[in-house]
Amino acid sequence: xxxxxxxxxxxxxxxxAHVAGEPFTITLATRAVIFALAAxxxxxxxxxxxxxxxxHAVFFGIGGYxxxxxxxxxxxxxxxxxxxxAIEGTKSMPVIWLVAxxxxxxxxxxxxxxxxxxxxxxxxxxxxxxxxxxxxFTISWSAYGGEDGLSIWVRNGFPGLNTLDxxxxxxxxxxxxxxxxxxxxxxxxxxxxxxxxxxRQVPHRVETVGLDGQRAKxxxxxxxxxxxxxxxxxxxxxxxxxxxxxFSWHMSGEIMIFVILGGVARLFGPVAGAVLFVAMEHVLGDxxxxxxxxLGALLLGIVLFARGGVVGLLAGRxxxxx
Amino acid sequence: MSAILIVEQVLNGLQFGVMLxxxxxxxxxxxxxxxxxxxxxxxxxxxxxxxxxxxxxLTGSFLLALAxxxxxxxxxxxxxxxTVIRRLYHTDHLDQVLATFALILxxxxxxxxxxxxxxxxxxxxxxxxxxxxxxxxxxxxxYRLALIAAGLLVALGLWLLIAKTRIGIQIxxxxxxxxxxxxxxxxxxxxxxxxxxxxxxxxxxxxxxxxxxxxVQVGMGExxxxxxxxxxxIGGIGSIKGAFVGALIVxxxxxxxxxxxPEFFKLFMEPASATQIGASLSSMxxxxxxxxxxxxxxxxLYGVRA
Amino acid sequence: MTEPVLDIRGLTKSFGALVVSDGIxxxxxxxxIHAVIGPNGAGxxxxxxQICGALAPDAGTIRLKGQDVTALPTRARARMGLxxxxxxxxxxxxxxxxxxxxxGALGAAGNPWxxxxxxxxxRALRARAEAALDRVGLLEKAAMRTADLSHGERRQLEVxxxxxxxxxxxxxxxxxxxxxxxxxxxxxxxxxxxRHEAPILLVEHDMDAVFALADRISVLVYGKVIASGxxxxxxxxxxxxxxxxxxxx
Numbered sequence: 097x098x099x100x101x102x103x104x105x106x107x108x109x110x111x112x113a114h115v116a117g118e119p120f121t122i123t124l125a126t127r128a129v130i131f132a133l134a135a136x137x138x139x140x141x142x143x144x145x146x147x148x149x150x151x152h153a154v155f156f157g158i159g160g161y162x163x164x165x166x167x168x169x170x171x172x173x174x175x176x177x178x179x180x181x182a183i184e185g186t187k188s189m190p191v192i193w194l195v196a197x198x199x200x201x202x203x204x205x206x207x208x209x210x211x212x213x214x215x216x217x218x219x220x221x222x223x224x225x226x227x228x229x230x231x232x233f234t235i236s237w238s239a240y241g242g243e244d245g246l247s248i249w250v251r252n253g254f255p256g257l258n259t260l261d262x263x264x265x266x267x268x269x270x271x272x273x274x275x276x277x278x279x280x281x282x283x284x285x286x287x288x289x290x291x292x293x294x295x296r297q298v299p300h301r302v303e304t305v306g307l308d309g310q311r312a313k314x315x316x317x318x319x320x321x322x323x324x325x326x327x328x329x330x331x332x333x334x335x336x337x338x339x340x341x342x343f344s345w346h347m348s349g350e351i352m353i354f355v356i357l358g359g360v361a362r363l364f365g366p367v368a369g370a371v372l373f374v375a376m377e378h379v380l381g382d383x384x385x386x387x388x389x390x391l392g393a394l395l396l397g398i399v400l401f402a403r404g405g406v407v408g409l410l411a412g413r414x415x416x417x418x
Numbered sequence: 419m420s421a422i423l424i425v426e427q428v429l430n431g432l433q434f435g436v437m438l439x440x441x442x443x444x445x446x447x448x449x450x451x452x453x454x455x456x457x458x459x460x461x462x463x464x465x466x467x468x469x470x471x472x473x474x475x476l477t478g479s480f481l482l483a484l485a486x487x488x489x490x491x492x493x494x495x496x497x498x499x500x501t502v503i504r505r506l507y508h509t510d511h512l513d514q515v516l517a518t519f520a521l522i523l524x525x526x527x528x529x530x531x532x533x534x535x536x537x538x539x540x541x542x543x544x545x546x547x548x549x550x551x552x553x554x555x556x557x558x559x560x561y562r563l564a565l566i567a568a569g570l571l572v573a574l575g576l577w578l579l580i581a582k583t584r585i586g587i588q589i590x591x592x593x594x595x596x597x598x599x600x601x602x603x604x605x606x607x608x609x610x611x612x613x614x615x616x617x618x619x620x621x622x623x624x625x626x627x628x629x630x631x632x633x634v635q636v637g638m639g640e641x642x643x644x645x646x647x648x649x650x651x652i653g654g655i656g657s658i659k660g661a662f663v664g665a666l667i668v669x670x671x672x673x674x675x676x677x678x679x680p681e682f683f684k685l686f687m688e689p690a691s692a693t694q695i696g697a698s699l700s701s702m703x704x705x706x707x708x709x710x711x712x713x714x715x716x717x718x719l720y721g722v723r724a
Numbered sequence: 725m726t727e728p729v730l731d732i733r734g735l736t737k738s739f740g741a742l743v744v745s746d747g748i749x750x751x752x753x754x755x756x757i758h759a760v761i762g763p764n765g766a767g768x769x770x771x772x773x774q775i776c777g778a779l780a781p782d783a784g785t786i787r788l789k790g791q792d793v794t795a796l797p798t799r800a801r802a803r804m805g806l807x808x809x810x811x812x813x814x815x816x817x818x819x820x821x822x823x824x825x826x827x828g829a830l831g832a833a834g835n836p837w838x839x840x841x842x843x844x845x846x847r848a849l850r851a852r853a854e855a856a857l858d859r860v861g862l863l864e865k866a867a868m869r870t871a872d873l874s875h876g877e878r879r880q881l882e883v884x885x886x887x888x889x890x891x892x893x894x895x896x897x898x899x900x901x902x903x904x905x906x907x908x909x910x911x912x913x914x915x916x917x918x919r920h921e922a923p924i925l926l927v928e929h930d931m932d933a934v935f936a937l938a939d940r941i942s943v944l945v946y947g948k949v950i951a952s953g954x955x956x957x958x959x960x961x962x963x964x965x966x967x968x969x970x971x972x973x
């Protein structure tokens with residue numbers, strides 16, 4: 097029920113806004129959908145794998161910079177690696193997405209290999225620290241704008257669509273979100289999902305039936321990073337701007353908040369959380385400059401009193417894996 | 419590159435390191451005794467700095483400002499321990515991360531609402547301003563030297579507290595066996611509040627001390643917090659000794675890396691790109707160091723092996 | 725004589741000055757239940773940990789089906805047919821009974837790296853899991869959440885997960901622990917039938933069960949096997965009475 101209402105709203109509201117001529121509402125919805133995609137990525141690692149990553153902004157940022165760098169070279173007619181490879185930049189979304197996914201998956205592989213040597217609170221702190229590493233690196237990387245970031249003049253294109261039209265760009269983002277949700281749903285029910293689910297709860301059991309739980313966690317971390325990276329590329333295209341703040345640990349914290357507001361390990365939890373977050377940001381942000389206080393209070397309330405998140409509250413506690 | 423520059427940078431690194439230690443000591447103590455990961459520790463650092471700047475502005479006394487900063491941070495720590503943190507001891511790390519992240523949002527925005535977005539300034543006391551001449555004719559800011567001394571003094575005091583006093587015995591016992599010390603009649607709730615407030619006071623002190631060499635502003639605690647995490651990951655979570663060694667390593671690596679890495683790359687590259695690559699690498703140096711320590715010892719230098 | 729399925733020679737392990745395994749020799753022959761008993765602190769848990777690969781011995785060899793597995797990780801031993809049950813049930817409590825059994829079947833016979841096909845649509849895997857549940861009498865509870873099972877049922881599920889591996893040998897860590905008289909009898913009857921599928925190395929405190937089931941008993945005291953033989957011989961052994969049974973009587 098909650099899920100159906102959510103999907104209906106995500107289809108209906110932007111269409112209404114399109115007809116009513118309210119492009120700002122469509123932009124808000126696009127923002128929510130992109131955040132949801134990032135959170136669906138994190139939810140795979142967090143909900144299914146039990147990996148409390150406080151560094152998912154790394155992948156969000158890598159996706160963003162994949163778009164920023166490729167489009168920057170294309171719009172300035174500067175090839176990359178001029179002496180050796182001379183690769184042209186690109187303004188094509190599918191190519192940018194592919195690069196974003198591959199780059200963030202590779203980063204997730206390296207960070208995962210290192211971080212999964214540890215567990216628990218070490219894992220949290222290490223993923224957080226890797227996030228800071230990328231943050232400071234981009235600040236000092238003056239070739240691509242350093243602290244000021246990179247602006248892209250025109251939104252990138254998608255074959256057959258006019259991405260400058262808000263509703264068409266929204267449609268693209270929404271389709272990708274649906275794809276990621278379908279993927280999560282399949283993974284959760286697959287043999288791999290079964291193994292991962294058990295590895296989260298009873299790691300030693302998984303080993304004693306001959307399965308490699310650690311490798312399962314690494315694989316899900318890579319998939320998770322890739323999805324969040326794709327969201328980063330879309331987010332950059334929405335704003336036509338990338339900056340080191342995409343790597344900041346506040347971003348990591350916010351992606352985690354989307355998941356928690358909605359409810360961990362629930363398929364639609366991250367979507368509900370992201371929609372709620374953007375709605376609060378918009379409504380409370382208009383009322384008060386200090387709306388983060390209310391966000392903090394709500395988050396505290398959910399952690400201390402309503403462990404299942406918003407979807408949990410609405411759908412009841414009975415079904416933990418809708 | 420002169421010897422004077424090297425000595426200066428080593429002193430800067432030490433100064434940075436001992437301040438990191440004040441933060442890391444509280445974090446590692448709180449994790450060691452209560453098993454809690456506290457992201458809001460940086461907010462207590464910020465509280466210390468703001469209170470110090472305000473009190474110094476009102477009274478003109480730096481010492482009074484320091485005392486007020488520690489007291490305010492300890493009180494803020496005790497209050498959040500009794501209202502929020504206490505409920506988190508038996509929950510998983512995810513809940514602890516989220517709840518303390520929520521506290522950061524509340525603290526940061528609350529401070530912004532009270533003090534505004536503009537930075538405050540806190541002046542070092544007249545007695546400690548200006549340079550001091552060290553042997554070899556090295557001139558070094560008197561205040562920074564005082565910071566090193568203050569940090570080492572606090573480290574010594576903390577060691578005495580934990581190694582020699584009754585409450586230190588209780589803290590050490592609390593790390594190993596909660597039921598046991600509860601059975602011995604120690605009031606564990608009060609002990610936990612005390613430990614949390616102690617950690618908070620150290621963070622507040624660090625904030626106030628550093629506030630005199632940096633601007634006092636919202637969000638100032640977070641970069642320090644994350645560096646303090648790197649420190650305790652390197653040192654081993656729960657170990658005060660590890661926090662001390664880790665803090666000095668991180669302080670020195672960060673400071674010296676920023677100076678020497680560009681110089682190093684200039685040996686075999688053109689200066690412009692050497693500066694660029696050196697700066698980028700030095701901003702990552704401590705994280706690379708952390709990764710190296712983890713490959714070598716997944717539970718840190720002085721951590722308990724699983 | 726047939727070769728033993730599990731053959732342990734000179735197993736030695738110490739933590740500092742504390743010797744937990746002191747030159748242990750043990751074997752497990754086809755079709756038998758070999759019980760290992762001993763007072764608390766005798767080193768039974770660390771013995772199991774070494775046999776299953778969770779703990780590396782300082783010296784000695786462990787052979788499974790004639791192959792030296794001393795240096796192999798837990799996973800590899802499991803794949804060679806060593807099935808362990810845990811003293812404190814190690815089950816995924818949030819999952820259903822069937823999912824727990826499927827996990828074992830997946831480890832033994834499935835491809836765990838399939839990301840898209842629903843695990844429930846794999847008929848062979850499902851049949852294997854359901855057969856194991858049927859053996860322990862849990863088939864009609866397959867859809868229940870594991871957390872809602874009774875303690876005794878969880879112990880049965882532990883055995884079912886081991887069964888899905890279709891193992892060459894069982895290593896069971898106190899399967900009777902916490903069971904009442906009735907549950908204990910049920911478990912005893914179950915283990916009695918299992919020995920024909922694969923021999924059982926049974927570490928157990930419940931002496932009624934041990935003497936009812938075991939073909940051979942080894943007595944472990946302070947990391948040493950002080951006696952080994954058929955139940956009647958052990959009952960009569962003076963050293964055993966002195967070191968172990970005497971204390972309990």
